[in-house]
Amino acid sequence: MSLSGKNIMRAAAAIISSAALALTAACGSGNDAKSSSANSNDITQQTVAPGKLTIATGDPAYEPWVMNDKPESGKGYEAAVAYAVAEKMGFKKSDVVWTRTTFDSAIAPGAKDWDMNIQQFGITPERKKAVDFSASYYNDSQAIIVKKDGKYAKAKSLNDLKDATIGAMVGTEGYKYAKKIKDDIQTFNDDAAVGQALDAGQIDALVTSTVECVYMVDSDQVKNATVLGRIANSTDPNGMGIVLPKDSKLTAAASKAVKELNADGTIKALQDKWLAEYTTDLAELK
Template identity: 45%
Template sequence: MPLRTHSLRIRVRRRFAIAAVAAAAVVALTGCGTAAGSPGTSTSTAAVSAAPSSAAALQTVTPGKFTVATGQPAYSPWVQDDKPQSGKGFEAAVAYAVAKQLGYAAADVVWTRTTFDSAIAPGPKTFDVNLQQFSVTPQRKKAVDFSSPYYTTDQAIVTTKGSPAASATTLAALKKITIGVAAGSTSYSVVNSQVGVQPKVFNSNDDAVLALKSGQVQALALDLPTAFYLAQSELKNGVVSGQFAGSAGGDKFAFVLQKGSPLTKPVSAAVDAIAKDGTLAAITKQWLSTAVDAPVFK
């Protein structure tokens, strides 16, 4: 996984701000939840078939309902327009797909909001599951449960408009680009193996960003969520020009559940099921490739 300074890791993992994709994402959700950490009351209007009776057997915080938490606000491409009840955005769509797999109708999905830190802190939870790009780590596993991962971060190229890297759509085109990476990162091996060039190495992602801003490099290679964040929050006229296929070693994102939750196994089984039947792949393509215009380099 990429080597980052502490400050950039915290900013990135808590906020993947994609203002260009959803300009209204900074507006607080209206009528969709209460204050951070308290149960929400509104439900989705997405069309899902009626819930089978199996859902009634699950031990949820509210009987017959599936309470899903996310951040306040929630940003695109994870949640579109800060409205998870719409089912639009990668994590919103994953939540409804898992709920459906568990036997819940869309009307039985209730959204609430929490902070990132409170969700992974020890203790009772006011939600059944929480998703806001939580990376699975051994330390966090001591305090909470994780489901099977629903996403492994791919590597991507971020640059600025007007740079030759902005129009690069193929691996061959990237050979002509001066690419920067953080030392010890997965990005280095991906650029080396897939593009066939040796990128310039910097001590951290922060140093690499400074190099891009000063013109020392024309683009940066890093994990896709970090690329989203940098393009919209750190770089002027930032753009994610594309992502690499089959890049391994990235962080794994999963649902967070209360430690020892009886829902951990059913939710993991539901994630595994939508991965097996192709639903998860389709959601990933729609929201993390097509919708954000980050095609896979050929």
């Protein structure tokens, strides 16, 4: 074969090889696009650690929300809710990774190194400017604490407290409902100060969230005290939600999961198991 014939054969082979490579690259590109498209629709791959769901809670985390400060056990109301939500979203229990944050840093603007945060965050319009929320998994009510040996220890209704000196933290739901009992309310800057006033006998009763009331009594923050009962029709309409980073790709799925858990009775069952002392065990005051 002449030299020119060999050159023609080599050129043809090069053209065929280049075409094959181009075809292979095109097929690979198509597969990559399909894979990328599939991943974009898979929320388990949209987390800070793909395939894992990183959930934050407080440090420490308190009972009955998390038992023994061990959220990984799934024991305690919020720990149990977190795992139930994770499962609805497509994550196995072994896929959940726990981390800790402060309350304030969780709801501050900015990037996060976790996917969800659960530690009794009340859903408010102001907080929604900085973070996303799931649907509510618990709607707290307002309750009243009195001294066991006080004048109003046996009160059965809100009307029985109309002559009592009542205290509440200014600007709270507790303050709003205290004003429905009587107009003249003693105001304080925080719940700790209200508790101290009741402990010192400066007021006869205090009004705050039921969760906080039970905690104050159980922890002896107010000594020799009792939760008189929950105020009827005082449930917070906004409730508590799981916090997610602003515009998170997981927000819709987390909200859908909570709504489904409410609809199928799981949320109610977990509340009955872990929060009876805040709900069914307390008298209702009308």
